[in-house]
Every structure is written in C-alpha cells, then in structure tokens.
Amino acid sequence: MQPRHHSLNRRQLVLTGAAATGLGSLGWGSAALAQGSAAPADQLDRILRSKVLRVAVPQDFPPFGFTRNGVLDGFDIAVARMLAADLRVALKTLPVASGDRMAALLEDRVDIIIASLGKTAERERDIDFSAAYAPTYIGVFGEAAAPGAADAAAALKGRRVGVVRGSLEEAELKAQVPQATPVLFDSSAPLLDAYVRHAVDAFAAGNVVAESIPDTALRERIRRLAVLRQSPCHIGVRKREPRLLARVDAFLVQARSSQALMVNAMQWFKHSLSPDMFRDTKG
Incomplete structure (x- = not known):
C-alpha cells in the first residue's frame, strides 16, 4: 500500500x-x-x-x-x-x-x-x-520603470551601465544590449558606489547585488530594466x-x-x- x-x-x-x-x-x-x-x-x-x-x-x-x-x-x-x-x-x-x-x-x-x-x-x-x-539571474538595474523585454535594449540606448570588468555580466551586456555604454569597474563595491553617486545610469549584475544595496531608500527605487541570463x-x-x-x-x-x-x-x-x-x- x-x-x-x-x-x-x-x-x-x-x-x-x-x-x-x-x-x-x-x-x-x-x-x-x-x-x-x-x-x-x-x-x-x-x-x-x-x-x-x-x-x-x-x-x-x-x-x-x-x-x-x-x-x-x-x-x-x-x-x-x-x-x-x-x-x-x-x-x-x-x-x-x-x-x-x-x-x-x-x-x-x-x-x-x-x-x-x-x-x-x-x-x-x-x-x-x-x-x-x-x-x-543576471540583469540590468536602475531607477526607471522596467520596460517590456522587447523595449529593454531601446530604453538602455546610450545609457551608462556600470559592470565589473571581465565578468560574465560584461559579456552578456555587450552581447545583448550593444546600444548601452558600458562603464567598467574592478568589483561590485565601486560599481555600486558609482551608481549611488550617479556616475552611471544603471548597472549590470546579479539580482542579489541589487538586493544587497545598504541604502534602503535607494534600494526601494531600484527596478529591473532587463534580464540578461538566468542563473538559478x-x-x-x-x-x-x-x-x-x-x-x-x-x-x-x-x-x-x-x-x-x-x-x-x-x-x-x-x-x-x-x-x-x-x-x-x-x-
């Protein structure tokens, strides 16, 4: 039974x-x-x-x-x-x-x-x-409202997107959103610092990075602009x-x-x- x-x-x-x-x-x-x-x-x-x-x-x-x-x-x-x-x-x-x-x-x-x-x-x-x-997953994050997938590339055209140099995120960003302007950093910490100072318009990283921003008010404004790759x-x-x-x-x-x-x-x-x-x- x-x-x-x-x-x-x-x-x-x-x-x-x-x-x-x-x-x-x-x-x-x-x-x-x-x-x-x-x-x-x-x-x-x-x-x-x-x-x-x-x-x-x-x-x-x-x-x-x-x-x-x-x-x-x-x-x-x-x-x-x-x-x-x-x-x-x-x-x-x-x-x-x-x-x-x-x-x-x-x-x-x-x-x-x-x-x-x-x-x-x-x-x-x-x-x-x-x-x-x-x-x-790996995505692009910023304070603008998240557009539909079909409009993500157009919405990021010419925008400065911070990303860690030599990372999988950099390769995916360049391959999938060539309209964006990558700004390279050596690690996530200076990347997020640049975003807080508005030195970049958005950043490409794992979604965990977006959730770990210590500034609560800033974290509340973060939205997903594009999904580059699932990484479960x-x-x-x-x-x-x-x-x-x-x-x-x-x-x-x-x-x-x-x-x-x-x-x-x-x-x-x-x-x-x-x-x-x-x-x-x-x-």
Whole structure:
C-alpha cells in the first residue's frame, strides 16, 4: 500500500519558513519512508532516525543568509526551515563561507547544501543537484520603470551601465544590449558606489547585488530594466543518495506548486524579481 499523500498549503509553508523550527508533511510520511526499503541505511534514513537535518547555509550573504539581531535569517534559511518541517525533523544549520560549502557536504559535516549554490559541470562531478529553487539571474538595474523585454535594449540606448570588468555580466551586456555604454569597474563595491553617486545610469549584475544595496531608500527605487541570463540556485546532495535527492525534489515540486517558494522570494527579492524565476522547474 502506498503512503497517504499530505500537503501543506501555501500559508502553512510560509509560516513554517518564518519560524525557527516546525513540523509538517508535504509528500511522503517520514515513517513510511524509513520503513519502505530493506536496503542498507542511506542518508535519508539517517536523517529520519536522528530527527535532525543538518544544512550548510550562507554565512553572510544577504538576502540568502545573514545574521540580524543575533538571529540567522534569509531566503535560504526559510527554505531550509520548510524542508525540515516537511521531513518532520529539527533543523541544524551550519553557516559557511561560499568556498566551504562543498567541503562541508563532502566531509559529512552537513546532509545537504542550501546556500545559493549554482550548478556547474565541475561541481556535478562531486555532488548531485536538486531542481532549481532560487530566483537568481543576471540583469540590468536602475531607477526607471522596467520596460517590456522587447523595449529593454531601446530604453538602455546610450545609457551608462556600470559592470565589473571581465565578468560574465560584461559579456552578456555587450552581447545583448550593444546600444548601452558600458562603464567598467574592478568589483561590485565601486560599481555600486558609482551608481549611488550617479556616475552611471544603471548597472549590470546579479539580482542579489541589487538586493544587497545598504541604502534602503535607494534600494526601494531600484527596478529591473532587463534580464540578461538566468542563473538559478540548487540544493546540493552527496553522490549516491538517490532517495534523499528524490525527497528534496518532491518537496520543491510541492513548495513551487503551492507558491510557497514564490511568496518566500517576494519577501527577500522584492526589488529584482524575474518573471521567469520558477518557469523552468528542471533547470
């Protein structure tokens, strides 16, 4: 007999994401999963038996993960809370720097990575990736109202657009919006400083950069002028853990269909949402 299928609605998922810990079930019951296979214990079995999900999360990378008033919070933190609730286990987070994400997983310090992790061919040799879950992309941002995609190039004609020298953003800007006038910088910090001083009219960067502008009033005025390239994030799982990977993907399917991921994104990426952020569920 197949386990009964239960679902959290969007409100329950969002409330769970905002809580420190929680209990719930989206897809398969935990007990049924633990007892449904006679095979040797795998990572999913160990998580369900210990009743703890260990997750590598961003250490200081708003809006994905950061500490505010002594409390860890952010988009990735909320996703981790929802997944732990779905598994009916407690959440144990390990804040890590970007360079330590893979090592934390491979050294068994965590069960999964939820830390703005992009999928690359090199990384796929070492770990497996879930379906995409985060609305990250490369775009052009400024204070003008965002035009339709067909008008984006025309609207940026002759405008000074700041971009980091030698970056993927520079290549995409020159290829897709040749009408713009690129102004090159060595890193994101001087680029944003130039934008604040009105030395450039707009800037090309990841949408996370736009959301990280510390000046609240300025950040509120930022709008997406063009999407140059989708660059989604994925949950990382160790190789040869197909049941855990399938369980994570099942959670993401339900969280997406219930719009819980969308609501979470609207909270943390409110100024730079992409219209296609959840369209490609396999990316």
